Amino acid sequence: MRIFESAVKSEPRAFTLAVFAMCAAVLGANVLVQYPFTPFGLEDYLTYGAFTYPVTFLVNDLTNRRLGLARTRLVIYVGFALAVLLSIGLATPRIALASGAAFLSAQLLDATVFNRLRRRAWWMPPAMAGFVSSALDTVVFFSLAFAGTGLPWTSWALCDYGVKLAMILVFLGPYKAIIARMPVWQPAPARA
Numbered sequence: 001m002r003i004f005e006s007a008v009k010s011e012p013r014a015f016t017l018a019v020f021a022m023c024a025a026v027l028g029a030n031v032l033v034q035y036p037f038t039p040f041g042l043e044d045y046l047t048y049g050a051f052t053y054p055v056t057f058l059v060n061d062l063t064n065r066r067l068g069l070a071r072t073r074l075v076i077y078v079g080f081a082l083a084v085l086l087s088i089g090l091a092t093p094r095i096a097l098a099s100g101a102a103f104l105s106a107q108l109l110d111a112t113v114f115n116r117l118r119r120r121a122w123w124m125p126p127a128m129a130g131f132v133s134s135a136l137d138t139v140v141f142f143s144l145a146f147a148g149t150g151l152p153w154t155s156w157a158l159c160d161y162g163v164k165l166a167m168i169l170v171f172l173g174p175y176k177a178i179i180a181r182m183p184v185w186q187p188a189p190a191r192a
Helices: 002-010 012-032 055-067 069-090 093-116 124-146 153-179
Strands: none
Touching: 012 055, 012 069, 012 093, 055 069, 055 093, 055 124, 055 153, 069 093, 093 124, 124 153
């Protein structure tokens, strides 16, 4: 509870914005994943959710850069709870459950990988964390949400992962522009 109070008191605006953005991205993706992407005859390969969910990785990485790992994890937990509650009313229970499991595991992995690469070149933490955590997210979500339904979920999953990778690369530009303008959290120096 102390970390929650600390996150809200020390950076209330950044924390609230991160939670709101995370919930909006997850909720949007949970609704849109139910609709096949029909332009260009891609309904057997993609859903509209493939284009909205990668925003969660951008939010996660920006939060990590600004607030640090502990507060990012808190944003993940709060975002998870709120998004699952909201998704239950707007998506099927199976999709809400699959989304929650995939979101929690992938976002925590993303935050950890990002944090370990924090001191590397500016592009490496978001790119590497996104590549790894998107794979986990895709496998967990699509297998739990659609296995045994008769829907073309394996092709959706493969194409969804491809879109996530492309979006991670596309988001590097906005990520760099945003971090250039925001204060950056610095870990406390190690004590001897």
